[in-house]
Amino acid sequence: MSRTDAALQSVARVRMSDEWSDFTLYERLSKTVDSQSPFGEVLKELSATEHRHFEFWRKYVPGEEPKLAKLKLYWVLFLRRFFGLTFATRYLDRHEANVVQEYQGLAQLIPVSDKTAYDEMVADERDHEKAFAMKVESSAVRYISFVVLGLADALVEISGIHAGWLGLFDKTEIAGLAGVIAGGAASLAMASAAFAQAKQGFQGSARLSAVYTGVSYFITAVLLATPYFLTSNMLLALSVSLTLAVVILAVTTWYSIVIQQKRFLKDFVEILAILFATTIIVFLLGAFVSAEFPGIKLL
Numbered sequence: 001m002s003r004t005d006a007a008l009q010s011v012a013r014v015r016m017s018d019e020w021s022d023f024t025l026y027e028r029l030s031k032t033v034d035s036q037s038p039f040g041e042v043l044k045e046l047s048a049t050e051h052r053h054f055e056f057w058r059k060y061v062p063g064e065e066p067k068l069a070k071l072k073l074y075w076v077l078f079l080r081r082f083f084g085l086t087f088a089t090r091y092l093d094r095h096e097a098n099v100v101q102e103y104q105g106l107a108q109l110i111p112v113s114d115k116t117a118y119d120e121m122v123a124d125e126r127d128h129e130k131a132f133a134m135k136v137e138s139s140a141v142r143y144i145s146f147v148v149l150g151l152a153d154a155l156v157e158i159s160g161i162h163a164g165w166l167g168l169f170d171k172t173e174i175a176g177l178a179g180v181i182a183g184g185a186a187s188l189a190m191a192s193a194a195f196a197q198a199k200q201g202f203q204g205s206a207r208l209s210a211v212y213t214g215v216s217y218f219i220t221a222v223l224l225a226t227p228y229f230l231t232s233n234m235l236l237a238l239s240v241s242l243t244l245a246v247v248i249l250a251v252t253t254w255y256s257i258v259i260q261q262k263r264f265l266k267d268f269v270e271i272l273a274i275l276f277a278t279t280i281i282v283f284l285l286g287a288f289v290s291a292e293f294p295g296i297k298l299l
Contacts, residue, residue: 008109025072026044154183162238220248
């Protein structure tokens with residue numbers, strides 16, 4: 001056996017298992033949607049495409065069985081259940097660019113007689129799967145920008161309000177109440193702003209846009225305020241609330257970036273920096289006012 005043949009078999013062994021895992025995954029995903037749904041047909045077509053790719057690689061290692069990537073399978077099915085079908089398929093789609101680059105680097109190993117089939121397979125990875133995944137569109141996805149808008153504003157504003165009132169009064173209950181009350185008022189204001197924004201050419205319901213924005217804002221405000229009612233320790237309450245804020249920010253930023261096909265780390269770090277900077281500045285402002293007017297803590 002030549003060195004080229006050995007290298008081709010080694011690559012085929014890995015790629016065969018990867019394509020088999022993708023085939024199994026899309027087949028399982030197709031069973032999670034209603035039989036009348038057009039998404040089911042899309043996923044079945046994806047599954048068939050992956051099976052053709054599996055057959056291409058298997059002929060180079062005919063005596064071996066593919067290995068199923070169970071961890072990947074269970075992880076994507078988990079994403080499907082908790083984040084929706086669109087998120088799961090676009091999460092998979094984010095890895096296609098790497099697969100295409102890898103395939104292009106392997107072209108010199110493929111026998112001339114299989115070049116046409118190989119080029120078709122690369123075209124599938126580059127174009128077809130992305131086109132199919134973009135079809136798997138739930139109605140809620142179009143409103144993701146409004147949800148993220150409500151969450152991002154709530155995380156920064158409510159965390160700042162909590163910190164400011166802690167600096168003023170040194171009482172966790174007052175800080176928590178301030179966050180809930182301000183959150184209620186701000187959620188209505190944000191909902192109104194989202195309604196007006198959606199009226200300007202948005203392809204969806206302006207009412208639903210307002211509801212998504214307002215509800216996501218208020219729920220976030222209540223979650224961030226909860227630690228302040230559970231302990232009188234200022235540092236503990238603030239730490240837990242900020243931890244919740246970071247977790248919510250990480251999940252929502254990741255979700256929106258996967259849906260919108262963007263990078264994760266840069267956006268996350270930017271919003272995180274704004275969150276902590278706002279919290280520190282407003283806390284210092286509250287502490288300064290409290291120091292200048294010491295009687296305020298007696299109110």
